Amino acid sequence: MSENAVLIAETRDRAGKGTSRALRREGRTPAVIYGDKKDPISISLETRELVKAIYRDAFLSTVYTVKVGSTKHNVLPRDMQLHPVKESPMHVDFLRVSAKSQIAVMVVVSFLNEEECEGLKRGGVLNVVRHEIEMMVPAGNIPEAIEIDLEKYDIGDSVHISEVTLPEGCEPTISDRDFTIATIASPTVEEEPEVEAEEGEEGVEGETAEDGEAAEDTAEADGEE
Secondary structure, three states: OOOOEEEEEEEOOOOOHHHHHHHHHOOEEEEEEEEOOEEEEEEEEEHHHHHHHHHHOOHHHOOEEEEEOOEEEEEEEEEEEEOOOOOOEEEEEEEEOOOOOEEEEEEEEEEEOOOOOHHHHOOOEEEEOOOEEEEEEEOOOOOOEEEEEOOOOOOOOEEEHHHOOOOOOOEEOOOOOOOEEEEEEOOOOOOOOOOOOOOOOOOOOOOOHHHHHHHHHHHHHHHHO
């Protein structure tokens, strides 16, 4: 397993809502480490450092080393509860992992060569169906992204998972169908609105403006006689 980012933690002697609220007032976030057939450990982390990790990394897809005293735990964040208003972390669950562990994570999709894509050059639109794909991956080698080369795709084409070269040891959790990741859609053409005839261009139905003027002149001449 490659070198992981480190989070410093302290053990919690007691659990419960009251203890958790007290920790948060002190600027710490309660958490737990579990899994790997070992007893769970209740811990707390400095909230400020935890927030930095959340915004710096793909937090739920990154393996960390959590140091609790002199003991190190290689873990993957599996669940994070946020404050409903402040959106600050309220609690984190960490799963113990090893280099041989296979874990399910969401991996972001990255599209390459959009400028060289034939369909996009012809005015097509990239319609992304899945921005992320859930993958089973080695805990020691989690890919940063699934890369898809768009150069060969034209308008009307679809990108399916079977066409994508996946990183070694990685496979999608959906295995019962060849799902679509993106399509190159036809450009949307807006119809020009019909121009309505302006009022006053015609008088009586079937009568042109010139015919109306001629009729008025005749009426005036009859009146003078």
